[in-house]
Amino acid sequence: MLQAITEFFNSENFMPHGHCFLWQPDILWLHVISDAGIVAAYFLIPFALIYFVIKRKDLPFQTVFLLFGAFIFLCGASHVMDIWVLWHADYAFQGLILALTAIVSISTFFMTVKLIPQALLLPSPAQLAKVNEELNHANHQLEILYKQSQESGQAQLLSYTKALERSNQELDDFAYIASHDLKEPLRGLHNHASFLLEDYQGKLDKDGVQRLQRLGHLSHRMEQLVDDLLYFSRLGRTELAVQETDPNQIIHEIDQMMETFLRERNAHIVVPKPMPSIVCDKPRITEVFRNLITNAVKYNDKKERIVEVGFLENVNAPHGKESNIFYVKDNGIGIEKEFYEEIFRIFKRLQNPVSGEETGTGAGLTFVKKIIDRHRGRIWLESKPGKGTTFYFTLKA
Numbered sequence: 001m002l003q004a005i006t007e008f009f010n011s012e013n014f015m016p017h018g019h020c021f022l023w024q025p026d027i028l029w030l031h032v033i034s035d036a037g038i039v040a041a042y043f044l045i046p047f048a049l050i051y052f053v054i055k056r057k058d059l060p061f062q063t064v065f066l067l068f069g070a071f072i073f074l075c076g077a078s079h080v081m082d083i084w085v086l087w088h089a090d091y092a093f094q095g096l097i098l099a100l101t102a103i104v105s106i107s108t109f110f111m112t113v114k115l116i117p118q119a120l121l122l123p124s125p126a127q128l129a130k131v132n133e134e135l136n137h138a139n140h141q142l143e144i145l146y147k148q149s150q151e152s153g154q155a156q157l158l159s160y161t162k163a164l165e166r167s168n169q170e171l172d173d174f175a176y177i178a179s180h181d182l183k184e185p186l187r188g189l190h191n192h193a194s195f196l197l198e199d200y201q202g203k204l205d206k207d208g209v210q211r212l213q214r215l216g217h218l219s220h221r222m223e224q225l226v227d228d229l230l231y232f233s234r235l236g237r238t239e240l241a242v243q244e245t246d247p248n249q250i251i252h253e254i255d256q257m258m259e260t261f262l263r264e265r266n267a268h269i270v271v272p273k274p275m276p277s278i279v280c281d282k283p284r285i286t287e288v289f290r291n292l293i294t295n296a297v298k299y300n301d302k303k304e305r306i307v308e309v310g311f312l313e314n315v316n317a318p319h320g321k322e323s324n325i326f327y328v329k330d331n332g333i334g335i336e337k338e339f340y341e342e343i344f345r346i347f348k349r350l351q352n353p354v355s356g357e358e359t360g361t362g363a364g365l366t367f368v369k370k371i372i373d374r375h376r377g378r379i380w381l382e383s384k385p386g387k388g389t390t391f392y393f394t395l396k397a
Helices: 002-009 017-021 025-055 062-084 091-121 125-200 206-237 247-257 259-264 282-298 364-374
Strands: 242-245 267-270 278-281 305-317 320-330 379-384 388-393
Touching: 017 025, 025 062, 062 091, 242 247, 242 282, 247 259, 247 267, 247 282, 259 267, 259 282, 278 282, 282 305, 282 320, 282 364, 282 388, 305 388, 364 379
Parallel strands: 267 305
Antiparallel strands: 242 278, 305 320, 320 388, 379 388
């Protein structure tokens, strides 16, 4: 076997191809230079094809490109052998190169024939240009529709906003007029009940006296409700008088103003660390803190009632992350989670204060939320029944 291979590649019995040219220099070098030029081109073209295939990963029929590259490279190798055999009679090796070139070229042919139907399905440049034109037209139409819908949406939103503002203004006007007009008959009712009680107390039995007292109490409470309704309407009507405010000073003033109220209930206001200054309507924010502190004391059954007022830079609120947050925390009776929203409804009291505390109208937290809304802030709470409640709020006026 080895001897047969050796004999196959033995070139001693052959003459170099240059003898066919009689070693005439001009003919010899014409062939050498021409073959060298072809070799250079045939060796460079495959590298260009490989580079193109590598850069275009989405290119269809990549196998055909690679086969063409191999075919062209082998054609170049055959021309190298043409130059070689001019001086060396290695015709067996040249024949192997030509055979390999034939195999690759035939494979390339069959692969090309197989892919021709698929290639014919590819769109022509004219078809691509037409599709691109249609896409541009469709995109232009979509832009027009989007612009029209945006303009229509803005107009509709503006209309809704104006209607909402008008509705809110009408509600505020109604609340103001209704509360103002109701106060006079209520005051008269209360006064007449008082006069009857003074003038006819000796002539009335115990049940009659109690009924008149009850009438006076109810009319007085109704007047308080009307006052709260009037105040609530004013909260939405008056402009905020914003100024730079020190919340530490506000808490100090509230502590002094409520000194007796706090002492009688063994309650203490605690500020863990100084709070930063803010820009707000000072009287309104004072009312926010006063309402929250009053509720924290009234709805508290502990022997020592602690109200903590402070400031936090960041908090993960139920609606998302918030920054620059004030809070009022107590150790009171707490609030069930199902009532977190309901407590902000006007005149809504979920439970009475602890024994001995005066019952309010249930409008305090409504005022608090309204004031904070006017400052473009938010208010929310966390609570554990029996453990206490923490009200958080932000201010962005």
